[in-house]
Amino acid sequence: MxxxxxxxxxxxxxxxxxxxxxxxxxxxxxxxxxxxxxxxxxxxxxxxxxxxxxxxxxxxxxxxxxxxxxxxxxxxxxxxxxxxxxxxxxxxxxxxxxxxxxxxxxxxxxxxxxxxxxxxxxxxxxxxxxxxxxxxxxAGLDDRFVELSKAFVFAQFLKQTPGCQVVQVLYERQEEKDGLVIFSKEGKQYWVEFPEGLYDEVVRMFEDKVKKSADTEYELIDAGWSMKILADINKA
Ligand SMILES: [Zn+2]
Known part of the structure; x- marks a missing residue:
């Protein structure tokens, strides 16, 4: 920047x-x-x-x-x-x-x-x-790497919480720790901490692959965006 x-x-x-x-x-x-x-x-x-x-x-x-x-x-x-x-x-x-x-x-x-x-x-x-x-x-983070980190943490959460119908997943910092607040359809809220070092690892893995599109365009960086990045990587 x-x-x-x-x-x-x-x-x-x-x-x-x-x-x-x-x-x-x-x-x-x-x-x-x-x-x-x-x-x-x-x-x-x-x-x-x-x-x-x-x-x-x-x-x-x-x-x-x-x-x-x-x-x-x-x-x-x-x-x-x-x-x-x-x-x-x-x-x-x-x-x-x-x-x-x-x-x-x-x-x-x-x-x-x-x-x-x-x-x-x-x-x-x-x-x-x-x-x-x-x-x-x-929090001094980049939302693109947060979205990619989310994908990993969320997949793990679903494995551990089978059957949970999730309506929203949002980044949240609690007690100096990065994590996700996960909202279920039944109105339950879960907080899941990012595993130690995950974010930095994601930055290392995706730095070169996350292309910056035309400099002056607004971008929608969400779960759909991160799925596209991950799919492209699996193709390669
Ligand atoms: Zn009124």
Whole structure:
């Protein structure tokens, strides 16, 4: 990762992320409201918002009439300039939205393209995945190697926990240890620690094989991505 200190990461005129208006109907009392949703959260300028994104409160809307709380999840760019990390939350039809997003690059200013070259650019599907990416980079890890480590740890978990129907697997650091939180369909939660040295071993094994695609594109780095990498290796 290149040092980004000398590069202006503030989007130019064309990339001003304008707030969008959205209508919402309260699920409890039916009250209709119009919300102003911000398209970008810049945690370098507003560090207090990082915690709100992590705990999900950033996305909670409270009905002014009845006090009902609702999650409002919409396309949002999470921008951490200090970490050169840009994560786009694209909750609906993520793959299509991702190709659309990448095809818009031609409209980016030179400054934005320069910034993008030194940034880690990711796309995620959900608030949980967004929080996960933030935690991975807070821990000083690379999400590509975390996804590959996950594949190994998760396969081991399934062997030891036969019949468990898993709905989500997320990286989590607990008591200074890297591991996974595994959520089962029945609402159970498991925490599985990464075996000692696994992550470093994965880095060694895959460093050369993990190709970086076009420098300025957003990428979806998830379980599907790691399965493709592992399948390519088995073919070779
Ligand atoms: Zn209400």
């Amino acid at each position: 290149t040092d980004n200190k000398n590069i202006n990461l503030i989007p130019g005129e064309n990339e001003q992320y304008k707030p969008v208006k959205a209508d919402i109907t309260c699920a409890k009392c039916g009250k209709k409201s119009t919300l102003t949703l911000r398209a970008c959260v810049n945690v370098s300028l507003h560090p207090e918002e990082k915690q709100q994104v992590l705990d999900g409160s950033f996305f909670v809307y409270t009905c002014p009439d009845c006090g009902e709380k609702m999650n409002v999840v919409y396309p949002l760019l999470y921008d951490d300039m200090a970490k050169a990390l840009m994560i786009y939350l694209l909750p609906d039809q993520t793959e299509e939205a991702l190709s659309k997003l990448n095809s818009q690059q031609k409209t980016w200013s030179e400054d934005m393209l320069k910034a993008a070259k030194v940034c880690t650019m990711r796309v995620v599907r959900s608030i949980n995945e967004l929080a996960e990416k933030i935690k991975i980079y807070d």
